[in-house]
Structure formats: C-alpha cells, structure tokens
Amino acid sequence: xxxxxxxxxxxxxxxxxxxxxxxxxxxxxxxxxxxxxxxxxxxxxxxxxxxxxxxxxxxxxxxxxxxxxxxxxxxxxxxxxxxxxxxxxxxxxxxxxxxxxxxxxxxxxxx
Amino acid sequence: xxxxxxxxxxxxxxxxxxxxxxxxxxxxxxxxxxxxxxxxxxxxxxxxxxxxxxxxxxxxxxxxxxxxxxxxxxxxxxxxxxxxxxxxxxxxxxxxxxxxxxxxxxxxxxxxxxxxxxxxxxxxxxxxxxxxxxxxxxxxxxxxxxxxxxxxxxxxxxxxxxxxxxxxxxxxxx
Numbered sequence: 001x002x003x004x005x006x007x008x009x010x011x012x013x014x015x016x017x018x019x020x021x022x023x024x025x026x027x028x029x030x031x032x033x034x035x036x037x038x039x040x041x042x043x044x045x046x047x048x049x050x051x052x053x054x055x056x057x058x059x060x061x062x063x064x065x066x067x068x069x070x071x072x073x074x075x076x077x078x079x080x081x082x083x084x085x086x087x088x089x090x091x092x093x094x095x096x097x098x099x100x101x102x103x104x105x106x107x108x109x110x111x
Numbered sequence: 112x113x114x115x116x117x118x119x120x121x122x123x124x125x126x127x128x129x130x131x132x133x134x135x136x137x138x139x140x141x142x143x144x145x146x147x148x149x150x151x152x153x154x155x156x157x158x159x160x161x162x163x164x165x166x167x168x169x170x171x172x173x174x175x176x177x178x179x180x181x182x183x184x185x186x187x188x189x190x191x192x193x194x195x196x197x198x199x200x201x202x203x204x205x206x207x208x209x210x211x212x213x214x215x216x217x218x219x220x221x222x223x224x225x226x227x228x229x230x231x232x233x234x235x236x237x238x239x240x241x242x243x244x245x246x247x248x249x250x251x252x253x254x255x256x257x258x259x260x261x262x263x264x265x266x267x268x269x270x271x272x273x274x275x276x277x278x279x280x281x282x283x284x285x
Contacts, residue, residue, distance in 0.1 A: 029138060030145040048146075048167050049174025052138060053181035056131075060120040060182060062113060073148050077141045085113070 005045035013046075013054045015097060018090040021064060021082040028077035029055060055080060063089050124183040125191065135178045139171060 020035050021027060027035070032055075033048040040046075058064045063086030069079045082090070124131055143164045150160035168174070179188065201208045251257050 028141070028145065030142045030149075033142075034149075047169025047174065048142065049139065049169040049171065050177055052135060052142075052174060053177035056135075056178055056182040060124070061117050071145060073145075075141060075144050075148065076137075077145060078138050 006043055007045055012097075013050065014058060015090070015093045017051065017054050017058060018063065018082060018086055018093065021080060022087065022090055026067075026069075026079040026081040028071065028079050030077070032080070058086070061089075062086075121182065121184050122187075125188050128179070128183070128188075131182060132175065132179075135175055139168065139174065143168060 016036050017032055020032050024031070024035060029051050030048070033046065033051045036044065036051075037046060055064065055066070059066055059080075062083060064080045064082050066078050066080045068076060071077045143161075146164035146167065147157065147160045150163055151157055155163070179185075249257065
C-alpha cells in the first residue's frame with residue numbers, strides 16, 4: 001500500500017507559490033501547479049484548482065501581480081510574477097518556516 | 112498601509128463578485144486547456160487527457176468557492192446573500208410590505224411619544240429635586256399676608272433651612 005499523500009498545512013501553499021515564482025519568473029497557474037508537483041515528487045495532495053485561491057490571496061496582498069498573456073502554445077493565460085514586497089515576504093516566510101522545521105525536527109528527535 | 116489596501120481589496124471583491132467569478136472561470140478554463148495540451152503533447156489521447164486534466168484540477172465549484180473565500184469577506188458575502196431572499200419576498204408581496212411598514216411606523220411613533228412624556232415626568236423629574244431646601248410654597252393667608260414655607264420633607268431628608276414664614280423674615284429684615 002502506498003502511503004497517503006501529504007495534506008498541505010495552512011499557509012504552506014502560499015509560500016510554495018512565492019518560491020516558485022521567484023525561481024521561475026512569470027508563470028501561469030497551471031505552470032505553478034505542475035512545478036510544485038514535480039518538485040514535491042508528487043507527494044503533496046494538491047487539487048490544482050486550490051492554487052487559484054492562493055493566487056488571488058497573494059495578489060490582494062500585493063505580493064504577486066497577474067497579467068493576461070499568451071502561452072508558448074498560443075493559449076490565453078494569466079501570468080503571475082512576484083513583486084518587490086513579495087520578495088520581502090518570501091524571505092521572512094522562508095526563515096520562519098526553516099526555524100519551525102528545525103524546532104520540530106529537534107522535538108521529534110528527542111526521547 | 113498594506114493592511115488597509117488589503118482590506119479594501121477584500122471589500123471591493125464583494126462588489127465585483129461577478130467580474131471576479133468570470134475571471135476565475137476564464138483562468139480555470141485556460142488551466143484545463145493548458146493541461147490537456149500538455150498531456151496530448153506527451154502522447155495521451157485527447158479524451159483521456161481531458162479526463163485527467165479535470166481530475167487533477169478537482170471540483171470546479173469547490174475551487175470557485177475557495178477563490179471567493181480567499182478574496183472576499185466570507186461572512187459579509189454570506190450575509191448579503193442571505194439578505195437577498197427576504198428582499199425578493201418583500202418585493203413580490205407589495206401590499207404586505209406596505210401594511211407591515213405602516214404598522215411598524217405607527218408602533219414606533221407611539222412608543223417614542225409615550226417614552227418622551229414618561230421620561231420628562233419620571234426620569235428627568237423636577238430639576239430642583241436634589242436641592243429641595245431651595246424649594247418653597249408661596250401662598251397668601253386669609254388675612255391678606257403672603258407666606259412661604261418649605262414643602263414637607265420626606266423622612267430622613269435633611270431638615271430644610273428656611274422653614275420660617277416669609278412675613279416674619281421680611282419684618283426682621285426691615
């Protein structure tokens with residue numbers, strides 16, 4: 001039996017989206033979802049549709065900007081890119097996440 | 112500042128609900144198209160590709176609702192939505208709405224009137240009530256002289272200062 005996929009913790013998807021946009025430049029929702037799936041080795045349970053809630057949330061906070069454009073294979077799509085305040089947020093979120101992960105690692109290793 | 116901007120964005124999202132819903136639908140459609148293209152390019156039959164694309168996207172209605180919850184104020188959105196039904200019902204039944212409004216208007220007006228009178232008489236009361244030693248009765252006695260005395264005080268109240276009849280004081284002053 002294969003182990004069940006990981007449910008995403010609250011807020012982790014937003015961080016993944018920010019990181020993806022920082023690494024890849026402007027990308028549409030489908031591209032972001034694919035990239036996260038690939039990097040996570042398909043271990044994350046992600047309904048690709050949920051990514052749009054994350055995108056609209058990040059956009060309202062001004063951390064990403066979206067613009068309609070045309071994809072390589074001539075499909076209309078909305079392309080997102082990270083803003084300057086988004087980069088700042090990514091830095092803060094990343095260090096918060098790393099601290100949390102380190103603490104969890106230490107606590108779970110204790111006996 | 113960014114919190115204000117964010118709050119404003121969420122508030123206007125409710126007003127622009129239809130526009131934003133259409134935007135989401137367009138994005139979802141574009142997402143499915145891109146996914147199908149992707150699978151077909153990797154050699155999947157178009158039918159299978161479409162099925163897989165929808166499967167991976169998940170429920171469209173659920174995603175749309177998530178989109179709404181993320182961008183707006185869910186409670187206000189729900190409240191406005193709930194408000195639509197009674198408003199529609201009231202508009203349908205004009206006579207009932209008119210009668211109910213008239214009745215409510217009368218009842219409120221009556222309440223306000225009664226309350227105003229009662230408040231003036233009972234709550235605000237006599238402005239001198241807390242200085243009862245300055246309150247006097249003035250009257251004339253049968254022999255034509257003026258007299259003045261304090262009202263009878265309640266038990267326990269401080270003894271009024273001026274309890275002498277007016278004319279005696281006036282005589283003393285002269």
